[in-house]
Amino acid sequence: MVETTGGGPGDGTAEVLDRPLPDGVRRRVVQIVSDGFGGLTLGELPAQLRQYARFAPNRRAKFAGNAMAAALETDTLFRQRIGEKLREAQPELAGALDSGSPPPAADPLDVAAAAYVLRPTGWVKLVAAAGEEAQRADAERADEESRAELERLREELDRAREQTRSETERLRAELDAAKKEAESLHRKLRAALSDVKRGEAALRKLQGEMEAGRSEGQSLLSAAESEGRRLKARLGEAEAALEASRRAAREGRSVEDMRLRLLLDTVLEAAQGLRRELALPPVSVRPAETVDAVEPGRMTPKDIAARALSEHDPAILNQLLALPQAHLVVDGYNVTKTGYPQMPLEKQRLRLLGQLSQLAAQTGAEVTCVFDGAELAAPVLLAPPRGVRVLFSKPGVTADELIRQLVRAEPPGRPVIVASTDREVADGVAKAGARPVASAMLLKRLS
Numbered sequence: 001m002v003e004t005t006g007g008g009p010g011d012g013t014a015e016v017l018d019r020p021l022p023d024g025v026r027r028r029v030v031q032i033v034s035d036g037f038g039g040l041t042l043g044e045l046p047a048q049l050r051q052y053a054r055f056a057p058n059r060r061a062k063f064a065g066n067a068m069a070a071a072l073e074t075d076t077l078f079r080q081r082i083g084e085k086l087r088e089a090q091p092e093l094a095g096a097l098d099s100g101s102p103p104p105a106a107d108p109l110d111v112a113a114a115a116y117v118l119r120p121t122g123w124v125k126l127v128a129a130a131g132e133e134a135q136r137a138d139a140e141r142a143d144e145e146s147r148a149e150l151e152r153l154r155e156e157l158d159r160a161r162e163q164t165r166s167e168t169e170r171l172r173a174e175l176d177a178a179k180k181e182a183e184s185l186h187r188k189l190r191a192a193l194s195d196v197k198r199g200e201a202a203l204r205k206l207q208g209e210m211e212a213g214r215s216e217g218q219s220l221l222s223a224a225e226s227e228g229r230r231l232k233a234r235l236g237e238a239e240a241a242l243e244a245s246r247r248a249a250r251e252g253r254s255v256e257d258m259r260l261r262l263l264l265d266t267v268l269e270a271a272q273g274l275r276r277e278l279a280l281p282p283v284s285v286r287p288a289e290t291v292d293a294v295e296p297g298r299m300t301p302k303d304i305a306a307r308a309l310s311e312h313d314p315a316i317l318n319q320l321l322a323l324p325q326a327h328l329v330v331d332g333y334n335v336t337k338t339g340y341p342q343m344p345l346e347k348q349r350l351r352l353l354g355q356l357s358q359l360a361a362q363t364g365a366e367v368t369c370v371f372d373g374a375e376l377a378a379p380v381l382l383a384p385p386r387g388v389r390v391l392f393s394k395p396g397v398t399a400d401e402l403i404r405q406l407v408r409a410e411p412p413g414r415p416v417i418v419a420s421t422d423r424e425v426a427d428g429v430a431k432a433g434a435r436p437v438a439s440a441m442l443l444k445r446l447s
Contacts, residue, residue: 021116025127026069028113033068034061036085046071046078072117083118094118102126314445317437321363323415329406329434330356330442331399331420332371338421338439353385355446360387368406372399400425407432 021029034057037045042053049071052064060068072079087094093110096102097120102111115123320326336348343351353369360367366389373392384390393402403418407429410416416434419442420426426436 021069021127022112024109025112025116028109029072029116030061030065030068032086032113032117033072033082034058034064035089036082037068039085040081044078044081046075079117079119086114086117090114097123097126312438312441312444314441317417317441317445318363320415320417320435320437321359321365326363326365326415326417327410328359328365328367329403329416329418329429330367330369331403331418331422331425331439332369333399334420334422334425335439335442339443349380349382353388353390356388357385359446370399370402370406373397400428404428404432407434410434 037049037052037060038057042050045053048067049064052060052067055063072082083094093103093106093114096106097111097115097118102115112127115126321328330352332349332352333345336343336345336352340348340351349371356367356369359365367387368389368391370391370393373394380392382390391402391406393399400422403420403425407416407418410433412433416429418425418429418434418436419439420436421439429436
């Protein structure tokens with residue numbers, strides 16, 4: 001429906017739409033405004049559109065579409081300026097609209113959008129016709145899509161029917177096979193029942209035979225008991241005969257002794273001849289001398305450490321480390337926290353390991369330094385110094401327990417020295433055969 005307000009004849013500005021602008025037409029209108037937007041100066045733009053002046057046309061149409069459509073509808077001067085830009089861009093279409101005969105080959109949406117901007121006489125009808133054309137095109141497109149969807153559904157239905165038919169045939173074949181299997185199982189069941197009946201008959205027969213055997217066994221047992229009594233009587237007779245033969249043997253023993261001595265002399269002479277033949281040397285080592293023990297007069301590591309030296313004298317440690325195959329086990333953090341507790345743990349470790357490396361080079365002893373792994377936040381990237389074995393205890397295992405494991409792993413008799421102030425560690429390693437020394441003694445030796 002077209003309404004007119006007080007304009008002159010042939011002036012389309014008096015015409016107004018009585019319905020919303022169709023979506024297709026609105027998009028074309030926004031695109032026309034966006035294209036002509038860049039040809040206007042900042043002063044020629046409405047105030048609400050000036051912030052979009054530097055936007056690219058596509059970005060302007062995306063973000064300022066609503067604002068441009070509203071300004072075109074309410075600002076007549078802005079619409080006229082956009083119309084002038086449209087006339088410059090599409091003079092043929094603008095001239096056709098002014099003459100009232102739009103080109104029939106033109107897109108109805110383009111014609112309606114241009115008419116909406118230029119507002120020639122009858123532009124409302126053009127916009128309404130474009131909207132109806134767009135609706136009709138949408139309806140035709142929807143109809144085409146519906147027909148295509150219907151055709152697709154029919155094809156799916158045909159495929160489903162074919163699949164159902166093949167599935168039904170497969171199930172029928174499986175049912176026939178199951179029936180045949182059931183018949184076979186029935187036959188096997190009947191055969192099994194026959195076997196069970198025969199087995200029951202055989203069991204009854206066997207039970208009868210067992211009863212007969214049991215009665216026969218009872219009779220044999222009675223006969224065996226009688227035979228046993230008879231054998232006991234004969235055994236008594238044999239024992240009497242044996243005693244008589246022993247008395248006779250004692251009387252002739254002197255002859256047998258002479259024969260046995262002659263045989264023994266023969267064996268001894270044969271052994272002496274074999275010894276001369278093999279030229280065996282005399283025995284110099286006895287089996288008892290192969291057992292490891294402390295003989296009277298020999299000193300143990302404890303005796304050496306206690307000889308004329310104070311218990312805290314570092315010379316004791318020197319004597320212990322001078323023993324053959326000596327092994328020094330160091331409770332790392334116990335020593336560092338005794339000597340230099342104010343330093344960070346990393347620097348404590350580096351300082352102690354450097355001193356232990358020098359000690360190992362001086363004495364030639366095996367040195368193992370044990371640290372508690374529970375205080376580590378991450379694995380330690382440490383290159384052990386020459387001559388020092390560095391170990392960290394595993395999670396759940398303390399350094400004290402790791403030291404005791406190291407001591408127990410050593411063979412009995414090897415001199416093992418453990419440097420720790422922890423009384424529990426010292427007592428434990430002493431029971432295992434190691435010699436505990438105080439951390440202060442080791443620190444004095446290192447300094």
